Amino acid sequence: VNDELRSVGLKVTLPRVRILEILEQSRSRHLTADDIHRVLLESHDGIGLATVYRVLSQFEAAGLITRRNFEAGITVFELDTGRHHDHAVCIRCGKVQEFNDPSIEERQISIAARLGYDLSDHALVLYGCCLSCSKQSSLLPHALV
Numbered sequence: 391v392n393d394e395l396r397s398v399g400l401k402v403t404l405p406r407v408r409i410l411e412i413l414e415q416s417r418s419r420h421l422t423a424d425d426i427h428r429v430l431l432e433s434h435d436g437i438g439l440a441t442v443y444r445v446l447s448q449f450e451a452a453g454l455i456t457r458r459n460f461e462a463g464i465t466v467f468e469l470d471t472g473r474h475h476d477h478a479v480c481i482r483c484g485k486v487q488e489f490n491d492p493s494i495e496e497r498q499i500s501i502a503a504r505l506g507y508d509l510s511d512h513a514l515v516l517y518g519c520c521l522s523c524s525k526q527s528s529l530l531p532h533a534l535v
């Protein structure tokens with residue numbers, strides 16, 4: 391982690407090390423600033439939300455991470471692996487999952503070609519209700535839904 395910070399010209403500080411570690415160790419790979427802050431609170435590092443936002447902006451400027459702004463005000467950060475993928479976003483809890491479907495990728499390339507576009511990039515986002523959120527709502531009495 392220390393070398394990664396130095397390689398992009400950032401000084402090694404505790405907040406930077408901790409936040410980069412959290413991003414690298416997260417299983418979901420897509421974290422909000424609040425998610426990161428919550429992990430920091432559990433480990434009692436004394437790093438506040440404002441610092442989290444500042445460090446994330448520095449990481450973004452250094453090309454270490456990518457910021458994804460989705461609808462419904464959902465913003466997540468992920469390590470910039472350079473590996474293309476698309477996202478599915480839960481509009482209730484804000485959970486972001488990634489997927490890559492070769493046939494969707496191919497279709498998009500052929501649609502772009504048909505329109506005369508030399509495709510440089512695309513973003514496909516699926517919005518919906520994730521499994522755990524839809525389970526929760528089915529437990530509620532109908533009157534509340």
Ligand SMILES: [Zn+2]
Pocket residue numbers: 480481482483484485519520521522523524
């Ligand atoms: Zn959800």
Ligand SMILES: [Zn+2]
Pocket residue numbers: 420468475476477488
């Ligand atoms: Zn992603």
